[in-house]
Amino acid sequence: QLFMVDNGADDWRIAMTYERIFFIALELIVCAIHPIPGQYLFTWTARLAFTYAASVADADVDIILSIPMFLRLYLIARVMLLHSKLFTDASSRSIGALNKINFNTRFVMKTLMTICPGTVLLVFSISSWIIAAWTVRVCERYHDKQEVTSNFLGAMWLISITFLSIGYGDMVPHTYCGKGVCLLTGIMVKNAAANVLRETWLIYKHTKLVKKIDHAKVRKHQRKFLQAIHQ
Numbered sequence: 164q165l166f167m168v169d170n171g172a173d174d175w176r177i178a179m180t181y182e183r184i185f186f187i188a189l190e191l192i193v194c195a196i197h198p199i200p201g202q203y204l205f206t207w208t209a210r211l212a213f214t215y216a217a218s219v220a221d222a223d224v225d226i227i228l229s230i231p232m233f234l235r236l237y238l239i240a241r242v243m244l245l246h247s248k249l250f251t252d253a254s255s256r257s258i259g260a261l262n263k264i265n266f267n268t269r270f271v272m273k274t275l276m277t278i279c280p281g282t283v284l285l286v287f288s289i290s291s292w293i294i295a296a297w298t299v300r301v302c303e304r305y306h307d308k309q310e311v312t313s314n315f316l317g318a319m320w321l322i323s324i325t326f327l328s329i330g331y332g333d334m335v336p337h338t339y340c341g342k343g344v345c346l347l348t349g350i351m352v353k354n355a356a357a358n359v360l361r362e363t364w365l366i367y368k369h370t371k372l373v374k375k376i377d378h379a380k381v382r383k384h385q386r387k388f389l390q391a392i393h394q
Contacts, residue, residue, distance in 0.1 A: 193234045198225040209306045209338045218337065220305035230298055230340075240268045247271045295322045295348050302340035312336055325349050 207222040249255045249266050259266055276283050296319040299312060307313035311334045312321055321334050325345045336342045369380045 193231075193237075196228055196231045196234070198228045207305055207338075211306065211308075211337050212335045218306045218308075222305045226301055230301065233294055233298075240272065243275075244268045244271050247274075249274065291348075291351075292319065292322055292326065295326075295344055298344050299336060299341045302338050302344065303336055306337045312341065321345065322348055 203224040204221045205224055207220050209218045209220075210216070211218050244267070245251075247266075249259075249271060256266060258264075264270070272283075296315060299318040299321060300315050303312040303318070311317045317334060321336070322345070324331055325348045328349060336345055366381065370376060
């Protein structure tokens with residue numbers, strides 16, 4: 164009904180496309196994931212770090228169902244879109260329509276990053292840190308006999324040294340679930356940091372280390388530098 168009203172169509176089959184049907188089905192699946200009432204156990208086998216001894220534990224199936232619930236955080240972006248002045252203000256939408264600008268979630272997020280980049284980066288970093296630490300704690304709670312990574316503060320320390328690509332090696336995850344979280348954390352940070360550092364170096368190279376400055380190349384790398392920050 165909403166798509167029919169937005170598109171001014173009389174038949175819902177005209178307003179719906181395969182892409183929209185796919186995203187609606189995906190959203191229903193994401194929102195349907197929820198821990199099952201009751202206690203259902205499964206045998207979880209892992210190999211401990213350093214000692215390489217096998218660890219077998221009866222884990223609750225709620226672990227598998229609770230971690231994907233973080234996918235629902237996309238609803239925060241939707242709430243920000245629906246409460247944004249760019250989306251609710253009639254004058255802004257009129258100007259956007261005249262210039263063929265679609266006020267979607269991506270546009271609102273880019274606007275926030277332009278207005279207050281430090282705040283957006285701080286909130287995103289802290290939120291990712293807490294979510295990753297909680298996930299590691301849940302993954303390691305059944306196999307960490309010394310209560311190092313299964314402790315929330317210990318998990319936060321593990322994520323922080325992985326996030327900063329330090330890696331002291333004083334604590335490591337035992338399960339593939341915890342290792343996967345640490346791997347994603349390291350890849351996410353190193354990819355973003357590498358792009359920013361590369362473009363910063365190229366800007367410095369073409370402005371300070373050459374006899375004649377090529378302004379076209381400088382603008383090119385400045386453009387890529389801004390894209391790396393926004394990504």
